[in-house]
Amino acid sequence: MGAIVRAEQHTEAADEGQSQYLTFLLGGEMFAIPILNIKEIIEYGSLTTVPMMPAFIRGVINLRGSVVPVVDMALRFGRKAGDVTRRTCIVIIEIETGDEKQDVGVVVDTVSEVLEIPDTEIEQTPSFGAKIRADFIRGMGKINGKFVIILSVNHVLSIDEMATLSQVGDAGPGLLAPA
16 A cells, blocks of 8 residues: 655644645545644555444554554544545544544545645634534635535544444444534
8 A cells, every 4th residue: 555645744834824734525525634633645445344343443554564543534424435436545644642642544535635724714613504523623714715624633533432432332323413
């Protein structure tokens, strides 16, 4: 499994009141993750499934000798899993769990681009209207008159919460915002 893109750790944009985000599509909706959380983007490859995991954990991959869990973002958000196409890829994200950092892969339909979104173009998390739990959303970025959902990766990919869900044996209720 070869790397497609390796993320550059760059902080100048943050100093100037704007941040860079990797945008990607899930079921036709655009989402964004801060580029500083992205380690790399790889081709969708063979996964090793792990028994007794919630449905949104697709399995694990071997990334240069490290075992990396892979989460299907569509399933994590309580949606239907997308079809795997040639554009489907795994984004390797570094999350913080307490004092430690851990790599987690997320399956996305397609990666779009890296965008700089000025802080002035990011709205607070909405209290209604989103089909995702509010704590999963860091903000709503405005790009060319449209919104992109900026995810809070440490909440979406919380190892503690995913471990709790795996003990229950399914994705469980409550991943979606109340209707």
